[in-house]
Amino acid sequence: MMDALVRISSPSPSDTMAQPTPPEASLGALIMTFYKQAGSGDAKTLTRKELTNLIKAELPNIPGQKGGPEVGDLMTMLDQDTDGSVDFKEYITLIGSLACATVF
Numbered sequence: 001m002m003d004a005l006v007r008i009s010s011p012s013p014s015d016t017m018a019q020p021t022p023p024e025a026s027l028g029a030l031i032m033t034f035y036k037q038a039g040s041g042d043a044k045t046l047t048r049k050e051l052t053n054l055i056k057a058e059l060p061n062i063p064g065q066k067g068g069p070e071v072g073d074l075m076t077m078l079d080q081d082t083d084g085s086v087d088f089k090e091y092i093t094l095i096g097s098l099a100c101a102t103v104f
Ligand SMILES: [Ca+2]
Pocket: 078, 079, 080, 081, 082, 083, 084, 085, 086, 087, 090
């Protein structure tokens, strides 16, 4: 009985890890979004079409999207290794840039 009360009042580290914090949940959402949109063909990269779909479907409310760079230009900017697709690291560059543009 006492043990149960102690567990409820002071959760163990594994209990506190059960619920993700908002930043952890956001990271999970960003990762899931990438892999959801990269799903066809090479599931580890975004083609130009998949990048377009991701932006239209997942980021429709980001300020500055209208009047921002065309997807073709965005693809060129993000595709740092010029392999014609956007991998996860290149995608995170987009997310970081959008975060900075939203805050500043
Ligand atoms: Ca690339």
